[in-house]
Amino acid sequence: MHEMSIALSVIEVVVDKAREEGGGRVTGIELVVGKLAGVQVESLRFCFDAATRDTLADGAELLIEESEGRGRCEACGERFAVTNFFARCPACGQFRVTVESGQELAVRSFTIE
Amino acid sequence: MCDTCGCSGDGGAVLRKPGVKGYHVHVGDEGGHHHHHEHSHDHHHGEVRKVQMEQDVLLQNNLLAERNRGWFEARRVLALNFLSSPGSGKTSILEKTIPALLEQCPVTVIEGDQQTTNDADRIDALGVPVIQVNTGTGCHLDAQMVQRAVKELDPPERSLVCIENVGNLVCPALFDLGEAAKVVVISVTEGEDKPLKYPTMFHEADLCLLNKTDLLPHVDFDPAKCREYAMQVNHHLEWIELSARTGEGFDEWIAWLNSKIAAL
Ligand SMILES: Nc1nc2c(ncn2[C@@H]2O[C@H](COP(=O)(O)OP(=O)(O)OP(=O)(O)O)[C@@H](O)[C@H]2O)c(=O)[nH]1
Ligand SMILES: [Mg+2]
Ligand SMILES: [Zn+2]
Numbered sequence: 001m002h003e004m005s006i007a008l009s010v011i012e013v014v015v016d017k018a019r020e021e022g023g024g025r026v027t028g029i030e031l032v033v034g035k036l037a038g039v040q041v042e043s044l045r046f047c048f049d050a051a052t053r054d055t056l057a058d059g060a061e062l063l064i065e066e067s068e069g070r071g072r073c074e075a076c077g078e079r080f081a082v083t084n085f086f087a088r089c090p091a092c093g094q095f096r097v098t099v100e101s102g103q104e105l106a107v108r109s110f111t112i113e
Numbered sequence: 114m115c116d117t118c119g120c121s122g123d124g125g126a127v128l129r130k131p132g133v134k135g136y137h138v139h140v141g142d143e144g145g146h147h148h149h150h151e152h153s154h155d156h157h158h159g160e161v162r163k164v165q166m167e168q169d170v171l172l173q174n175n176l177l178a179e180r181n182r183g184w185f186e187a188r189r190v191l192a193l194n195f196l197s198s199p200g201s202g203k204t205s206i207l208e209k210t211i212p213a214l215l216e217q218c219p220v221t222v223i224e225g226d227q228q229t230t231n232d233a234d235r236i237d238a239l240g241v242p243v244i245q246v247n248t249g250t251g252c253h254l255d256a257q258m259v260q261r262a263v264k265e266l267d268p269p270e271r272s273l274v275c276i277e278n279v280g281n282l283v284c285p286a287l288f289d290l291g292e293a294a295k296v297v298v299i300s301v302t303e304g305e306d307k308p309l310k311y312p313t314m315f316h317e318a319d320l321c322l323l324n325k326t327d328l329l330p331h332v333d334f335d336p337a338k339c340r341e342y343a344m345q346v347n348h349h350l351e352w353i354e355l356s357a358r359t360g361e362g363f364d365e366w367i368a369w370l371n372s373k374i375a376a377l
Contacts, residue, residue: 002253002284009170021164031170038287038313074348085312086345095345099316105287107166 003043006105007051014110015056021112026057028111035083036069036102060110069102126258128265129230129245131237140246140261174288177256181263181291185274189377191370192274194290196314197298198307199280202324204232205357206298206366207275211239213367218374219272223262225254225279232277242266253285254278260291271377273370282311293373294319301325301332305339312346320351322366327356 010031018026033039041064048062071082078091079100087097126140169175185192195203204224211220222243224232233245244262246254259276268274276292278285297318299307302325308315315321321343323336340352353369355362 002287005251005253005255005284006170006287009173012173013166013168013170017164017166017168021162024162027161036313038283085316085347086309086342096348105170107168107170109163109165109167111161111163113161 003040004047004051006039007044007047010048010107011051011055011057013107018056018110018112023056024112026060026110027113028061028063029057030063030065030108030110032065032067032104032106032108034067034069034102034104036085036099037105038103039105041066057110065108067102067104070100071097071102072100074098126249126251127247128258128262129233129247130265131230131234131243131245138261138265140258171287171289174256177260178289178291181256181260182293183291184263185291185293188268189271190268190274191272191373191377192276192290192292194285194292194295195275195277195298196282196285196295196318197280197300198282198303201280201298201300201303202357203277203280203298204235206322206324206355207277208235208239209357209360209363210366210370211236211241211275213363214273214370214374215241217371219269221266221268221272221274223254223259223266223274223276225258225277227251227279242268248279252279252281252283253288254290255288256290271374273374282307282314286311286314286317296320296322298322298324299339301328301334301336305334305336306342308339308343308346315343315346315350318347318350320353320369323352323354324357326354326361327359 014026014029033041045062052058052060069082071087072079073089074096075094076092078089080090082097086095088095128138130136197203214220220241222236224243224245225248226232227248230245233243236243244266246258246262276290295318297314336354343350353362353365355366
């Protein structure tokens, strides 16, 4: 389950920054997780509590924004919403999409007390 | 707990070498990122502030992976990351590939498994340097483990480093190791719709090896269908069909490797 290592990475990134910011308690963390990022939001939430234990972010609230996928057809140039890597182009019907967004996995912000 | 020295490795990865009793290195021992108990003092109570970040969660891994990549490139080392479900035949393919290459190019191997040195022992039997990374509870190799293993292996210039990842089609897809290419292996005893079920992996891969073609007469598996699904997920994917049992298709695979080695 890579969601655990991802949760740990989130905490590491946030706690490092929180220390720079004076080391207060982290009360909330805001993530952006693309729908094509390969991360299961449910398991990420599940791992989050364990990952925060005994850190500055213990008890922090987790907010996740799931960003939509966008793709471009390499055959005809059409841009369209995608929910997977094997999207069929709505304009020309081919499976030659290049995913332009939706793979984000980022810490957007956190709140500190 | 580490079963060699009894220390608490907090589930971290351990490097081992076949035939070298007692050899084990905990990855991340030196300046790793452990969680400490935090004691927050001297902060202002009650005042809640928002800190903007916009930082990639995998940045740390990606930066380390880029360092590995730079190291490989500077030494003209071809590093390949082999990925598949458990049992698709990654180790069997390496066992057949390595002897065929050794004359023109030195080969070293990094084996990733949660437990055991079984795969490293199989590679060791070929007489090439190998390091086993036991990831413990971890389900994938990461760039730090590879960095540590490469330091131990010290692969020579103009050589091939084969990294066999933990058998898993999900998690390893997200972790760049600094490899030149990802080689995903699938076998004809699996469903031909695997690329659709695990699209992230097939999207990230550069080459797909369809293994165990010797079993095609006995199973209901349509290679053309499987390839079509894989191409829907990733239309840049290269595709080679082979059998580690009979050696069928290995000419094409060895030629693929040789073209990459020649370009180093
Ligand atoms: N018939 C047949 N069997 C094969 C072939 N390649 C591998 N096998 C068998 O498949 C089983 C698994 O092979 P491994 O090479 O250990 O697979 P792996 O991908 O390294 O497995 P993990 O490291 O556990 O994920 C073994 O019993 C092999 O003998 C092949 O081309 N044909
Ligand atoms: Mg293996
Ligand atoms: Zn199109």
